[in-house]
Amino acid sequence: MIPESCQPLTREQMAWRAAQDLKEGDYVNLGIGIPTLAASYVPSGREVIFHSENGILGMGPKPAPGEEDPYMIDAGKNNTTLVAGGCFVHHADAFLMIRGGHLDVSLLGAFEVSEKGDLANWSTEDPAFPPGVGGAMDLAVGAKAIRVIMEHTSKKGEPRILKSCTYPLTAAGCVKRIYTNLAVIDVTPQGLSVIEMIPGMTLEALQALTEPKLQLASNWQALAPPQARAA
Numbered sequence: 277m278i279p280e281s282c283q284p285l286t287r288e289q290m291a292w293r294a295a296q297d298l299k300e301g302d303y304v305n306l307g308i309g310i311p312t313l314a315a316s317y318v319p320s321g322r323e324v325i326f327h328s329e330n331g332i333l334g335m336g337p338k339p340a341p342g343e344e345d346p347y348m349i350d351a352g353k354n355n356t357t358l359v360a361g362g363c364f365v366h367h368a369d370a371f372l373m374i375r376g377g378h379l380d381v382s383l384l385g386a387f388e389v390s391e392k393g394d395l396a397n398w399s400t401e402d403p404a405f406p407p408g409v410g411g412a413m414d415l416a417v418g419a420k421a422i423r424v425i426m427e428h429t430s431k432k433g434e435p436r437i438l439k440s441c442t443y444p445l446t447a448a449g450c451v452k453r454i455y456t457n458l459a460v461i462d463v464t465p466q467g468l469s470v471i472e473m474i475p476g477m478t479l480e481a482l483q484a485l486t487e488p489k490l491q492l493a494s495n496w497q498a499l500a501p502p503q504a505r506a507a
Contacts, residue, residue: 285474290456292317293455295315297423297453300324303379305419306350306351307351307384309352311385312352319501325372332358334358336357363385375444389437389463391467393445395441398410398445401444413447416450428485438488439488460499469491470493473498
């Protein structure tokens with residue numbers, strides 16, 4: 277269980293943390309779910325070009341209430357915006373950008389991630405929830421860096437970072453960094469390295485919620501984002 281002294285991050289705070297690692301000039305695809313929130317949290321003055329597989333290059337943050345355009349949606353069917361200089365492209369061209377290796381980063385959601393960076397995010401094999409691979413398989417092999425944003429455990433409190441994924445894989449060995457509501461973890465050749473943890477969290481408590489062995493980075497820091505704001 278999560279220690280009572282800990283306050284897990286909200287979905288918005290998780291997206292905020294992932295957005296801080298995006299660099300000036302990066303071309304970034306945002307996956308369905310929590311990743312789509314990241315467009316609202318890029319540091320002021322930093323230009324990041326967001327790509328949406330349904331045909332947007334230059335996607336902006338979520339629109340302000342009352343300013344939604346029903347024809348401007350992202351890959352998850354959420355209302356979005358277009359930044360100055362942004363453009364629309366054919367669906368096929370959006371995938372050519374992915375398959376051609378033109379994206380620097382892809383932020384994806386996941387059901388499970390293994391200690392080797394295997395990604396499972398398209399099917400739980402539950403007949404009540406039809407699989408939806410979307411562009412995940414293309415992104416997992418086409419983007420230069422794959423980073424995942426997900427809750428650290430399932431609703432039942434079971435680990436989602438595993439020694440081996442139990443769900444069908446999207447791609448093997450592709451994930452390099454995992455952002456959860458409890459920590460930021462790098463996938464390295466030496467194993468999983470914890471680089472940040474929320475205040476009050478200990479490596480022992482985090483390990484109890486994670487199946488594979490964790491290592492604490494020598495330069496680890498506290499993960500304390502600003503107060504969540506509406507995204």
